[in-house]
Amino acid sequence: MNLLLKFIFLFLITQLSKIDCWDIKSCDANPSCKFNETFLSQDTSQNFPKNCSTVCGIVLINGTTDLSVEQLTELFKNMRILVGGLHIRNTTFENLRFLAGLRRFVADYTRYPIYDAQLRITYNRELRELGLLNLTTIKSSVVDIFRNEKLEKLNLPKLEIAKFLGNYTIQFLMGYDKYPKFCIETQVLDALTRRRNQCDLVVNSDICIPENAPNVCTVPTVGCQRLIGNLNITKGFDVRKVESLKRLYGTLNITNTDFTDFRFLGNLTHIFQLEYAVALYVVGNKNLKNMEFPKLRVL
Numbered sequence: 001m002n003l004l005l006k007f008i009f010l011f012l013i014t015q016l017s018k019i020d021c022w023d024i025k026s027c028d029a030n031p032s033c034k035f036n037e038t039f040l041s042q043d044t045s046q047n048f049p050k051n052c053s054t055v056c057g058i059v060l061i062n063g064t065t066d067l068s069v070e071q072l073t074e075l076f077k078n079m080r081i082l083v084g085g086l087h088i089r090n091t092t093f094e095n096l097r098f099l100a101g102l103r104r105f106v107a108d109y110t111r112y113p114i115y116d117a118q119l120r121i122t123y124n125r126e127l128r129e130l131g132l133l134n135l136t137t138i139k140s141s142v143v144d145i146f147r148n149e150k151l152e153k154l155n156l157p158k159l160e161i162a163k164f165l166g167n168y169t170i171q172f173l174m175g176y177d178k179y180p181k182f183c184i185e186t187q188v189l190d191a192l193t194r195r196r197n198q199c200d201l202v203v204n205s206d207i208c209i210p211e212n213a214p215n216v217c218t219v220p221t222v223g224c225q226r227l228i229g230n231l232n233i234t235k236g237f238d239v240r241k242v243e244s245l246k247r248l249y250g251t252l253n254i255t256n257t258d259f260t261d262f263r264f265l266g267n268l269t270h271i272f273q274l275e276y277a278v279a280l281y282v283v284g285n286k287n288l289k290n291m292e293f294p295k296l297r298v299l
């Protein structure tokens with residue numbers, strides 16, 4: 001029985017990785033859907049494969065791009081999948097909703113240099129949100145969202161899968177200093193840290209506190225499943241407040257308690273610690289016999 005499950009699992013993994021290849025191979029099959037330029041302008045947009053739902057190539061939009069939001073919206077109207085690279089820098093757009101139809105981004109490092117085969121959104125000084133409203137999947141070695149000084153949120157409401165290829169880093173470093181208005185959505189963090197995802201997450205920001213979200217809290221509360229904030233557990237702490245906790249977006253600090261084990265954190269699977277702080281801190285718990293966290297997977 002166990003063996004059978006393993007086979008099914010392996011089969012699924014193989015099938016999933018074939019989907020990537022399929023995206024990339026479809027570029028060989030449809031040369032007319034290749035964007036042979038890189039830099040996008042009035043001139044080069046004549047060569048953009050407007051009718052293709054899968055477009056292959058590197059797309060660069062920058063401050064010299066002389067296309068309006070309306071023209072870009074029209075240009076990308078049919079594009080559902082982009083295989084290659086996407087660079088948006090030094091523009092004055094407030095959002096990237098002209099790419100709202102995009103569902104998948106797949107970096108093609110088999111065909112392009114690694115520097116080109118990336119998703120980079122940098123130095124866009126008026127950008128308030130990404131607003132890639134239909135984007136479900138990012139497969140890339142590097143995602144760099146950097147120095148967009150007015151960015152307030154990502155707004156990638158459908159992002160489910162962010163898969164990182166190779167030993168690279170995903171950077172959501174917003175700048176050298178924190179931008180006070182920016183926060184990252186827990187749903188995006190969850191997508192980035194799915195099982196089997198190996199990525200170094202560099203996020204220099206706060207986490208958005210969702211409004212009216214069920215089972216989310218900022219201080220430990222009975223029934224809370226996702227706590228946004230630090231969790232300090234000291235002597236006399238009421239463990240019922242964390243028994244249903246699944247995800248902690250902050251530091252777990254267990255100091256000077258009388259607990260013999262951490263079974264009361266039996267539902268905790270993820271601790272997210274942004275910036276370079278300590279995620280887990282366990283000190284002076286004299287009676288502690290078993291330091292296992294029953295279900296903890298990601299730190």
Ligand SMILES: *[C@@H]1O[C@H](CO)[C@@H](O)[C@H](O)[C@H]1NC(C)=O
Binds near residue numbers: 031032035047048049
């Ligand atoms: C891009 O170039 C390839 C060959 O270099 C050609 O087959 C294809 O038609 C070109 N694509 C477009 C949209 O012009």
Ligand SMILES: *[C@@H]1O[C@H](CO)[C@@H](O)[C@H](O)[C@H]1NC(C)=O
Binds near residue numbers: 051
């Ligand atoms: C794209 O589609 C439009 C409308 O269906 C058609 O008029 C046009 O010729 C097509 N362009 C190309 C390059 O196939």
Ligand SMILES: *[C@@H]1O[C@H](CO)[C@@H](O)[C@H](O)[C@H]1NC(C)=O
Binds near residue numbers: 064
């Ligand atoms: C945009 O990219 C083009 C092509 O690489 C370059 O010639 C131009 O200087 C760039 N513009 C800006 C503002 O960086």
Ligand SMILES: *[C@@H]1O[C@H](CO)[C@@H](O)[C@H](O)[C@H]1NC(C)=O
Binds near residue numbers: 090123
């Ligand atoms: C952005 O473009 C302006 C000119 O349009 C240029 O002076 C500036 O250096 C560019 N900034 C970056 C970070 O590329």
Ligand SMILES: *[C@@H]1O[C@H](CO)[C@@H](O)[C@H](O)[C@H]1NC(C)=O
Binds near residue numbers: 102134
């Ligand atoms: C995004 O997806 C929704 C639902 O699938 C669809 O109704 C909407 O038209 C899409 N937006 C764009 C810009 O394609």
Ligand SMILES: *[C@@H]1O[C@H](CO)[C@@H](O)[C@H](O)[C@H]1NC(C)=O
Binds near residue numbers: 166167
């Ligand atoms: C990633 O790095 C580790 C250790 O540095 C190395 O063993 C592994 O082969 C690397 N994997 C890839 C895909 O480069």
Ligand SMILES: *[C@@H]1O[C@H](CO)[C@@H](O)[C@H](O)[C@H]1NC(C)=O
Binds near residue numbers: 231232253
């Ligand atoms: C947890 O303890 C630290 C250090 O004592 C303190 O700065 C922080 O405010 C505490 N957080 C909570 C949520 O009590």
Ligand SMILES: *[C@@H]1O[C@H](CO)[C@@H](O)[C@H](O)[C@H]1NC(C)=O
Binds near residue numbers: 281
């Ligand atoms: C952990 O909590 C203890 C007691 O509240 C505090 O003294 C210590 O500074 C905290 N450590 C961290 C890393 O927050």
Ligand SMILES: *[C@@H]1O[C@H](CO)[C@@H](O)[C@H](O)[C@H]1NC(C)=O
Binds near residue numbers: 265
């Ligand atoms: C985990 O949560 C469920 C439902 O919230 C609860 O019934 C169960 O007792 C919790 N497990 C532990 C170890 O506290």
